[in-house]
Amino acid sequence: MTNASPQQRNGADVVVETLEQRGTTHVFGVPGAKIDRVFDRLVDSSIQTVVCRHEQNAAFIAGGIGRMTGKAGVAIATSGPGVSNLVTGLATAHSEGDPMVALGGSVAVADRLKLLHQSLDSVDVCRPVTKFAAEVDSPAATAEILSAAFRAAESGRPGSAFVGLPIDIMNGPAACSPIRLRSVIEQGAGPDVALAEAARLINDATNPVVLLGLMASKPRVAQAIRALLAKTVLPVVGTFQAAGALSEREFEAFGGRVGQIANQPADKLLESADVVITVGYDAVEYWPSIWNSGSERPIVHIDVVPAMIENDYNPSVEILGSIEANIERLSRLIVRKGLSVQSSGLLRHIAEDRTRLITEAAAQGGSPVHPLRIIAELQKVLTPDVTLCSDMGSFSLYLSRYLTSFRARQVLISNGQQTLGVALPWGIAACIVRPAEKVLSVSGDGGFLFSGMELETAVRLKLNLVHMVWIDGSYNMVAAQEELKYGRHSGTDLGPVNIVKYAEAFGATGFQVKGADDIAPVLRKAFETDGPVLIGVNVDYSKNAALFEMVYDGSLV
Structure with a gap:
């Protein structure tokens, strides 16, 4: 703990002591002159400072910490471009419901309107992509603004917050003390009238379907959903972010x-619903204009925040408050005998299709490797003691649609901003939060170099992180969509990267998969290797146009 006396305490001491009182164990960032007093005070604290190679990745790591712990991760950067580099990470955490707080240096308060080196209206830059953004404008306000930022980031539907820290206030005498957290915000159940109306709609429905969203994968919410389904069997579909909300029993x-395109068997199940029960769902995950266009069927909205009303999403009843309590x-009010004939038939077809797909995927051979063969091999290693972090690209659609997870927050994916480069930083976060687990992050060769420099950070921290790169030499997700729209692709071709040499240049270990049958032994060897490991695998994306076709077709083979 820092131990500055009240007489000696400066603004940076208040910042660091506040972080300690909030239980912060790590901060992630890049130093600079306008924020160096905070970095200096961190040296004498209980907090580990992790220097990153780019502020954007520091924000990604902090967001990953928040998603897995429920407590805000912390990123820190200097003024000007240091703060502006945080913005993509702030926007991602804001869209994904991940609690994080970013601290950014700034010029002195008296100089904020002058054209000085690294002067920037950081609050106006960050406000559109955060739940809370403010600059400390007086020594007396330091603790109050920091506390407000953490409260905003962690309460309701979590998200990002930003606090600007002027250099003169950080260096000058503190006029306040850290504010100790005295209460925890706990929402209760919604009103009886809303619960009764929701139960009536569900009980009277022929084919009710539950749509799980990002908040459904929070561990306590997942437990409540599983208890509900143990009592009353209801058909369920989930967004990409809801991965792991259900167990094998359900x-x-x-x-x-x-998600993204309505071409999955699950979409047909969702389409069959005469009542849809959304749980912790955010429209950014899967637009209502795709799955509910023109429909007048009732929607029961269960969440911590009110629904954002739009043409295709206008709930009949909203149950707000603690999702698990609601x-x-x-569950006490729902009385149903079982699945309808239609729902049973659709679920049976989906199960048969899933079995067939697994069989066909396992039989895919050769090189480059068919994506579903990689999925089949990854499914074998996704045991309960593994965390998987997915970047964004064509491969992420395969992971999201076909990889099965039975543990809440076991699979991390960007489903709001669909941000390139998140996987490796999230993998670093997972290694820190879950040091006893195996961690596998996955990216394409396009997204990999958005954050590949943080491999040095992983080496420096001696993390046992395995990162797999699917290689095809293009931004394939964009190319596949362009092919469907225009009959050709543009601006998507990339040059080669030697993954093994890249890894070795950073002091990590590198493996190149030579063919489909090489995946399993390479993965096994990677998890047995100390320190960070990169795996390159050449992937066959020749059939990827099917990912974006508007058809109900359960097979991509």
């Missing part, structure tokens, strides 16, 4: 994941 009622209360 899997027979699970139609699969939906699900538990609702």
Whole structure:
């Protein structure tokens, strides 16, 4: 702990002591002159400072910490471009519901309107992509603004917050003390009238379907959902972010994941619903204009925040407050005999299709490797003691749609901003939060170099992180969509990267998969190797146009 006396305490001491009182164990960032007093005070604290190679990645790591712990991760950067480099990470955390707080240096308060080196209206830059953004404008306000930032980031639907720290206030005498957290915000259940109306709609429905969203994968919410389904069997689909909300026990009622394009068997199950029960769902995950266009069927909205009303999403009833408490209360009121004939038939078809797909995927051979063969091999290693972090690209659609997870927050994916470069930083976060687990992050060769420099950070921290790069030499997700729209692709071709040499240049270990049958032994060897490991695998994306076709077709083979 820092131990500055009240007479000696400066603004930076208040910042660092506040972080300690909030339980912060790590901060991630890049230093600079306008924020160096905070970095200096961190040296004498209980907090580990992790220097990153880019501020954007520092924000990604902090967001990953927040997603896995529920407590805000912390990123720190200097003024000007240091702060502006945080913005993509702030926007990602804001869209994904990940609690994080970013601290940014700034010029002295008296100089904020002058054209000085690295002067920037950082609050106006960060406000559109955060739940809270403010600059400390007086020594007396330091603790108050920091406390407000953490409260905003962690409460309701979590997200990002930003605090600007002027250099003169950080260096000058403190006029306040850290504010100790005295209460925890706990929401209760919603009103009885809303719960009763929701139960009536569900009980009277022929084919009700549950749509799980990003908040459904929070561990306590997942437990409540599982308890509900143990009492009353309801067909379920989930967005990409809802991965792991269900256990193997409820899997027979699970139609699969939906998102991006309505071309999955799970979409047909969702389309069949005469009542949709959304749980912790955010429209950014899967637009209502795709899955509910023109429909007048009732929607039951269960969440911590009110629905954002739009043409295709206008709930009949909203149950707000603690999601887990509301699900538990609702389960007492739902009285149903079982699945309808239609729902049973669709779920049976989905199960048969899933079995066929697994069989066909396992039989895919050769090199470059078919994506589903890689999925089949990854499924074998995704045991309960593994965390998987996915970047964004064509491969992420395969992971999201076909990889099965039975543990809440076991699979991390960007489903709001669909941000390139998140996987490796999130992998670093997972190694820190879950040091006893195996961590596998996955990216394409396009997204990999958005954050590949943080491999040095992973080496420096001696993390046992395995990162797999799917190589095809292009921004394939963009190319596949362009091919469907224009009959050709543009601006998507990339040059080669030797993954093994790249890894070795940073002091990591590198492996190149030579063919489909090489995946399993390479993965096994990678997890047995100390320190960070990169795996390169050449992937066959020749059939990827099917990912974006608007058809109900359960097979991509």
